[in-house]
Amino acid sequence: MKSIVIGAGFGGIAAALRLRAKKHDVTIIEKHNDLGGRARVFKKNGFTFDAGPTVITAPHLINELFELFNKNPKDYIDITPLNTWYRFIFDDGMKFDYSGNEELMKEQIEKIYKADVKGYENLVKFTKRIFDKGFTELADMPFDKPFFMMKQLPALLNLKSYKSVYTLVSSYVKNEKLRRIFSMHPLLVGGNPFTTTSIYGLILYLEKKWGIHYSMGGTGNIIKGLEKLMNEVGVEIIKNSEVNKIILEKNKITGVQINNQTNINANNVICNADPPAVYEKLLNENNNSSFLFKWKKKRMEYSMGLFVYYFGTKKKYENVEHHTIKFGNKYKEHLIDIFDKKKLNNDISYYLHRPSATDQSMAPDGNDCFYVLVPVPNNQSKINWDTEGEKMKNLVIDKMEQDLMPNLKANIISDFYLTPDYFEKELNTKYGSGFSIQPKFTQSAYFRFHNKSEIYDGLYFVGAGTHPGAGVPGVLSSAKVLDKIL
Numbered sequence: 001m002k003s004i005v006i007g008a009g010f011g012g013i014a015a016a017l018r019l020r021a022k023k024h025d026v027t028i029i030e031k032h033n034d035l036g037g038r039a040r041v042f043k044k045n046g047f048t049f050d051a052g053p054t055v056i057t058a059p060h061l062i063n064e065l066f067e068l069f070n071k072n073p074k075d076y077i078d079i080t081p082l083n084t085w086y087r088f089i090f091d092d093g094m095k096f097d098y099s100g101n102e103e104l105m106k107e108q109i110e111k112i113y114k115a116d117v118k119g120y121e122n123l124v125k126f127t128k129r130i131f132d133k134g135f136t137e138l139a140d141m142p143f144d145k146p147f148f149m150m151k152q153l154p155a156l157l158n159l160k161s162y163k164s165v166y167t168l169v170s171s172y173v174k175n176e177k178l179r180r181i182f183s184m185h186p187l188l189v190g191g192n193p194f195t196t197t198s199i200y201g202l203i204l205y206l207e208k209k210w211g212i213h214y215s216m217g218g219t220g221n222i223i224k225g226l227e228k229l230m231n232e233v234g235v236e237i238i239k240n241s242e243v244n245k246i247i248l249e250k251n252k253i254t255g256v257q258i259n260n261q262t263n264i265n266a267n268n269v270i271c272n273a274d275p276p277a278v279y280e281k282l283l284n285e286n287n288n289s290s291f292l293f294k295w296k297k298k299r300m301e302y303s304m305g306l307f308v309y310y311f312g313t314k315k316k317y318e319n320v321e322h323h324t325i326k327f328g329n330k331y332k333e334h335l336i337d338i339f340d341k342k343k344l345n346n347d348i349s350y351y352l353h354r355p356s357a358t359d360q361s362m363a364p365d366g367n368d369c370f371y372v373l374v375p376v377p378n379n380q381s382k383i384n385w386d387t388e389g390e391k392m393k394n395l396v397i398d399k400m401e402q403d404l405m406p407n408l409k410a411n412i413i414s415d416f417y418l419t420p421d422y423f424e425k426e427l428n429t430k431y432g433s434g435f436s437i438q439p440k441f442t443q444s445a446y447f448r449f450h451n452k453s454e455i456y457d458g459l460y461f462v463g464a465g466t467h468p469g470a471g472v473p474g475v476l477s478s479a480k481v482l483d484k485i486l
């Protein structure tokens with residue numbers, strides 16, 4: 001059985017390995033000359049910048065890929081738990097250290113608003129119920145049949161999946177700051193907490209169950225370990241090659257064409273590339289699809305874009321945690337501007353990553369390595385990032401100087417940034433969205449792009465745009481779905 005995987009992000013690599021373990025003859029084709037997709041690595045002036053995922057959750061899903069071949073993950077990767085998971089900071093200077101230490105969590109909640117301690121306990125209990133259903137039971141199940149979806153509906157309604165994460169959290173916790181903290185998880189997978197289905201409240205519990213981890217040497221070292229494994233077990237890796245066409249005979253996939261010249265035949269093609277872009281650009285503008293599918297695709301809403309500024313400093317900022325999330329004052333308005341109005345807002349919220357807080361190998365001695373991520377509108381906005389990019393960079397530096405890193409500008413010795421244009425042009429995602437389509441109820445499970453194409457025989461999807469969705473645990477789970485259907 002010959003299977004081709006298009007794209008070597010976490011989802012594509014996991015699919016290639018899972019199919020190889022089932023004795024398929026597997027080739028993985030990646031546009032770039034390095035693997036990882038959103039999880040690739042940039043090196044500059046002695047700094048190692050992980051481009052994307054930094055918060056590693058559910059590490060067993062990574063370990064499983066090595067164990068499929070009776071290999072010890074520890075021989076390839078080094079994943080270590082963090083004590084403080086996120087430090088949240090607010091405009092008034094208030095800080096909250098979020099961790100798996102329940103005593104410390106409750107102590108801090110009590111100081112902010114005593115009555116919310118009980119609400120927090122009940123919220124955690126409720127998210128366990130969502131987790132048991134949404135993750136344990138359904139994350140790696142194929143949602144390609146309407147009957148299967150209908151069977152889940154009573155349980156999903158019982159779990160209040162018609163509510164948003166923010167509304168769910170607000171029904172347990174009354175203080176606005178705490179509401180923001182406990183409802184921020186959709187932002188990690190491309191959703192607005194005010195509109196994302198409360199099923200994604202499961203992330204709160206998932207973090208508590210398995211902790212938050214860091215990959216020593218950076219997330220890139222996980223990709224490196226997985227590449228080594230693919231080479232050892234006989235997955236063919238073709239880099240620097242873009243698939244420009246998926247070849248069809250009637251409705252059956254027969255192979256792919258790369259770089260506008262070479263055809264490779266296959267029984268199955270598994271796309272880790274963004275599903276809407278695949279249907280539009282690699283499959284003849286989607287002409288074969290039904291009216292219903294065209295409508296489904298047309299009404300899809302896309303996740304936000306990301307502005308990511310990578311920088312190294314000549315001094316160390318020991319006061320800055322490994323992961324910091326700063327909420328802007330007009331948080332909700334900011335999110336409405338990004339997701340709905342598709343415009344920039346100066347009152348930004350941001351996520352700051354400082355891997356050298358845990359791992360000095362990411363920066364030269366005495367230096368610090370960072371990236372700061374600002375959610376911005378995706379390219380439906382038509383923002384000209386050639387002019388806005390520099391302004392956004394200066395804005396976020398100013399904010400970080402005010403909030404927690406005095407004199408930052410003068411201390412930066414290496415930097416660059418990525419905008420939604422990078423996601424659109426380099427990673428081939430529709431509208432340059434950071435996380436493919438949004439995780440709304442009407443775009444989840446059966447309503448998302450199916451893992452087994454609803455249009456073509458022999459075509460499959462893994463990665464952020466298909467079930468269960470974005471984030472490393474999500475895309476690794478999508479490869480487990482594939483295991484069940486191919």
Ligand SMILES: Cc1cc2nc3c(=O)[nH]c(=O)nc-3n(C[C@H](O)[C@H](O)[C@H](O)COP(=O)(O)OP(=O)(O)OC[C@H]3O[C@@H](n4cnc5c(N)ncnc54)[C@H](O)[C@@H]3O)c2cc1C
Nearest residue numbers: 007009011031037038052053054055243273463464471472
């Ligand atoms: C800045 C940032 C921070 C994040 N932080 C976290 C985090 O802390 N924790 C977490 O769990 N998740 C995080 N995420 C989300 C997570 O990184 C992604 O959801 C996940 O890595 C996406 O993986 P994927 O399998 O969908 O593939 P992608 O990483 O999207 O890779 C797809 C690959 O396909 C290739 N490709 C596309 N088209 C073609 C073609 N035609 N031919 C050949 N190759 C092609 C692309 O080059 C790319 O390599 C973050 C994402 C970003 C962007």
